[in-house]
Structure formats: C-alpha cells, structure tokens
Amino acid sequence: MLNGPHGNNSTSRNINLGPSGNPQAKPTDFDFLKVIGKGSFGKVFLAKRKHDEKYYAVKVLQKKIILNRKEQKHIMAERNVLLKNVKHPFLVGLHYSFQTTDKLYFVLDFINGGELFFHLQKERTFPEPRAKFYIAEMASALGYLHSLNIVYRDLKPENILLDQEGHIVLTDFGLCKEGISQTDTTTTFCGTPEYLAPEVLRKQPYDNTVDWWCLGSVLYEMLYGLPPFYSRDTHEMYDNILHKPLVMRPGASGTAWSLLQGLLEKDGTYRLGSKDDFNEIKAHNFFSSINWDDLEQKRIPPPFTPKVSCYCDISNFDPEFTDEMVPNSVCWSQEHSIINASVMEADDAFVGFSYAPASDDSFL
Numbered sequence: 001m002l003n004g005p006h007g008n009n010s011t012s013r014n015i016n017l018g019p020s021g022n023p024q025a026k027p028t029d030f031d032f033l034k035v036i037g038k039g040s041f042g043k044v045f046l047a048k049r050k051h052d053e054k055y056y057a058v059k060v061l062q063k064k065i066i067l068n069r070k071e072q073k074h075i076m077a078e079r080n081v082l083l084k085n086v087k088h089p090f091l092v093g094l095h096y097s098f099q100t101t102d103k104l105y106f107v108l109d110f111i112n113g114g115e116l117f118f119h120l121q122k123e124r125t126f127p128e129p130r131a132k133f134y135i136a137e138m139a140s141a142l143g144y145l146h147s148l149n150i151v152y153r154d155l156k157p158e159n160i161l162l163d164q165e166g167h168i169v170l171t172d173f174g175l176c177k178e179g180i181s182q183t184d185t186t187t188t189f190c191g192t193p194e195y196l197a198p199e200v201l202r203k204q205p206y207d208n209t210v211d212w213w214c215l216g217s218v219l220y221e222m223l224y225g226l227p228p229f230y231s232r233d234t235h236e237m238y239d240n241i242l243h244k245p246l247v248m249r250p251g252a253s254g255t256a257w258s259l260l261q262g263l264l265e266k267d268g269t270y271r272l273g274s275k276d277d278f279n280e281i282k283a284h285n286f287f288s289s290i291n292w293d294d295l296e297q298k299r300i301p302p303p304f305t306p307k308v309s310c311y312c313d314i315s316n317f318d319p320e321f322t323d324e325m326v327p328n329s330v331c332w333s334q335e336h337s338i339i340n341a342s343v344m345e346a347d348d349a350f351v352g353f354s355y356a357p358a359s360d361d362s363f364l
Contacts, residue, residue, distance in 0.1 A: 025096060025098035025105075025107075026098065026100070027100065027103075027105065027330065029049055029050060029051070030047040030048065030049055030050065030056070030058060031047060031048045031050060032045045032046075032047045032058070032326045032330050033045070033046045033047060033048060033312070033326065034046040034314055034317075034321075034322050034326065035321045035322060035324040035325075035326060036057065036314060036317045036321055036322060037057075037059075037317075037321055038321060042059065042060045042061035042062050042103070042104075043059075043060055043330075044057055044058070044059045044060075044108075045057070045058050045059075045060060045326065045330065046110060046312065046314060047107075048312070055110045055311050055312050056095065056107050056108060056109070056110050057092075057108040057109065057110040057111065058105055058106065058107055058108070059105070059106040059108060060103055060104070060105055060330055061103065061104040061105075061106075062102065062103060063099075063101075063102050063103060063104060064102060088141060088144050089140075089167070089296060089297075089298055090137045090138070090140055090141035090167065090168045090169060090170060091141050091144070091145075091169065091170050092108055092109050092111060092161075092169050092170065092171045093108065093109045094106060094107070094108055095107040095108065095109075103330075108171075109169070110311070110312075111161040111162070111163050111169045111171070112163075112164060112306075112308055112311070112312075112313055112314065112316060112317075113161060113162030113163050113164050113165075113166060113306035113308060113316055114161065114162055114306055114316025114317060115157060115158055115160065115161055115162075115316075115317075115318075116134065116157040116160040116161070116162060116168070117156075117157030117158045117160070118316060118317075118318065119162065119304070119306075119316075120157055120221070120222060120225075124225045125222065125223060125224060125225045126222045126223070127303075128223065128252060128253060128256060129303060130222075130303040130304060131219060131222040131223055131256075132256075132286065132287070132289075132290070133300065133302065133303050134160075134168055134222065135215060135218070135219050135222070136287055136290050136292075136295055137167060137168035137295065138155065138160065138168055138170065138215060138218070139215060139278060139281045139282070140278075140292070140295060140296055141168070141170050142155070142211045142212075142215065142278065143277065143278025143281070143282075145211075146208045146211070146277050146278060147278075151206070151207065151208055151210060151211060152170070152211050152214075153200075153206075153210055153211065153214075154195075154214075155170070155195065155211060155214035155215060155217075155218060156194075156195050156214070156217075156218065157218065157221070159171055160218070162302075162304075162306050162316075164305075164306060164308040165298075165302055165305065166302025166303070166304050166305045166306060167298060167302055193234055193237060193238070194217065194227035194229075194230055194237065195213075195214045195217040195218070195227060196238075196241065197209075197210040197213035197214070197241075197268065198213075198241055198242050198266045198267075198268075199268050201238055201241060201242060202242070206268065207268070208273065208277055209268040209271045209273055209274050210268070211273075212263050212271055212272060212273035212274075212281065213263060213264060213265075213268070213271065215263055215281075216228070216259070216260055216262075216263025216264040217264070219256070219259070219260060219263070220260055220264070223251065223252050223256065224249060224251065224252075228246060228260075228264055229241045229244055241266075242266070246260065246261060246264050253286075255284070255285045255286040255288075256286055258284070258285065258286065259272070259284050259285075259286040262284065272284065
C-alpha cells in the first residue's frame with residue numbers, strides 16, 4: 001500500500017518500543033556534528049549528547065530502504081549481536097537504540113583511531129609483529145562471537161577500527177556495505193568480494209570457518225598490501241578464490257605462511273579452526289609469543305598509537321565522509337513521505353528494536 005502525502009498520521013500512532021528502558025530517547029537529544037561513515041541503509045554520524053556533552057557514533061538507518069529490500073532481519077540481527085556483545089574488549093558497544101516514524105538510531109561507542117584500512121592504505125603493508133597483534137585481537141573477538149553461535153561473516157579492514165590507544169574494535173554487525181547487497185538480495189550472498197570464502201561464493205551452507213578464511217585474507221593483505229586472490233576483474237578474482245592455489249611469497253616468516261595456508265584452505269572442512277574453532281587458532285605457532293589472557297585484558301601495548309588529539313578528533317576518518325554536510329533530516333522524522341510499505345508495517349517490522357540497558361541510568 002502506498003501512503004498518500006498526508007497518510008502517515010504518525011503523531012497519533014503509538015509505536016511498540018519493545019523492551020526499552022528508554023522510551024524518551026529522540027534525535028534531538030543529540031547534536032549531529034559530522035558524517036563518519038556510510039552503508040547501504042544509512043549513515044554513521046559523530047554526535048554529541050546534549051545533556052552530558054559525551055560523544056557517540058550514531059548510526060541512522062532509513063526504514064523504507066530496509067523494508068523495500070526486505071532487510072529487517074539483518075538490522076535486528078545487528079541489534080541482537082550488539083546487545084550480546086557489549087562487554088567484549090574488541091567489539092563496539094551499543095549504549096541504546098530508538099526509532100522514529102522513518103528511521104532507526106543506534107547509539108554506539110565513538111571509536112576514533114580510524115579504520116584499519118585507512119592506516120593500511122597509508123603504509124601499504126604492516127611489519128609482521130604489528131599484523132600479528134591485530135590478527136590476535138581480531139581472532140579473540142571472532143572466537144567470542146562463535147561462542148555465542150554468531151558468524152561474523154564480513155571481516156574486512158573497513159569494519160575494523162582502532163581505538164585511540166591502538167586496539168582493534170570490530171563494528172558493523174549484520175549489515176552489508178554499500179554496493180554489496182545489490183549483487184543478490186535474495187540470498188545471504190553478502191560480503192566483500194575480495195574476502196569471500198569459496199563456500200560462500202558457491203552459495204553452499206557455511207559455518208564459523210568462513211570467518212577464519214576472512215581472517216587469513218586480512219592477514220595476507222596486511223603483510224602484502226593486497227588480498228590473496230585479488231584481481232581487478234571480479235570474475236577472475238572469483239575464479240582465483242575457487243581454483244587458484246595460494247602461492248608462497250617471500251617477505252613473511254614460515255609460521256606466518258603456515259597460518260595463511262591453514263586459514264586460506266579452500267575446503268572449509270580442512271581449514272584451520274574447523275575442528276576446535278578459536279582454540280586451534282590460539283594454538284598455532286604464529287601466536288606462540290602471545291599471552292592470550294594479557295591480550296584480552298589489553299595488557300599488551302599496541303604497536304602503533306593513532307594520532308588523536310581529543311575525544312571528538314575525526315582526523316583519522318576519510319574526508320570523503322567528513323567533508324559531507326550533515327542533513328537536517330537526521331533530526332526530524334519524515335511526516336509526509338511516500339514509502340512502499342504502510343507505516344503500520346514499518347512499525348511492526350521493528351517491534352523490539354529500541355533498547356536501553358537498565359544500568360544506563362546516566363541517561364534516564
């Protein structure tokens with residue numbers, strides 16, 4: 001059903017906010033300062049909460065785009081993953097979420113050391129000890145997700161941020177980046193082509209081991225500057241991922257190569273991690289110098305400290321985003337929009353989305 005220009009009548013409609021301890025949250029609680037990222041469904045903003053002047057990353061998603069693409073499961077998956085994982089040191093924390101008639105809002109930790117991709121592009125490659133540190137922190141986060149029966153599936157440098165100390169923070173749960181979900185919105189074919197595991201490309205069932213393939217791809221890129229089976233021609237790259245053997249290259253240690261071969265095994269049933277998941281990764285010789293307890297307690301000093309001058313420093317974000325104007329519409333709900341799903345359908349699709357932990361009394 002198409003709504004007419006005055007058909008929303010949203011002011012009189014009570015949306016079921018689900019198990020929200022925070023029904024008062026609204027966009028005008030924040031000053032939206034800068035665009036710091038973009039995805040298929042919306043944007044991420046640096047925002048300052050007015051009442052305490054704290055900085056957050058606020059992800060704002062358009063309901064109509066999600067509904068038109070039948071993607072609400074992805075969004076709820078993201079929310080549920082974020083809720084489950086607020087306490088892991090290398091996963092981004094969600095403070096609360098809320099919705100207006102036409103938008104969803106995630107209030108997240110603002111992590112401002114920049115994307116790993118941003119730093120990798122500047123330096124081209126990382127020395128092996130630096131790559132090892134990042135891969136160990138990523139592996140720890142993935143192992144934790146797997147313990148909750150969550151497959152991350154989309155590990156790539158753009159989704160890996162550094163905090164201001166230089167530790168890894170994984171973000172972007174459940175969402176495909178711009179330009180990816182268009183390839184095939186009817187299947188779970190959702191990932192960055194360079195990092196897709198062979199079983200995902202073949203549209204076969206997949207499990208935790210796809211994440212270990214992605215981890216291998218990211219390690220390879222950190223050491224060599226390009227993903228392992230990269231080609232500018234996407235079809236050739238797919239063919240390489242499916243059929244081309246991993247060719248050993250100079251410039252990395254024997255243990256690094258052994259790990260790459262284990263992670264980039266095309267048959268997921270033989271891949272490192274297929275039998276005992278994270279425990280197999282932890283036990284690999286490449287990580288023999290890592291004390292995993294110290295790592296997870298952040299007692300290992302990061303090999304690189306991002307240049308961050310203050311809590312709101314955005315110099316580590318791509319100017320392509322930060323130079324963009326913040327739209328006024330981010331602070332108001334579209335009362336007179338035409339969308340391809342009734343408002344009632346939009347409300348129902350996101351029942352239970354809004355969330356605030358009971359302990360977040362700083363907000364109440």
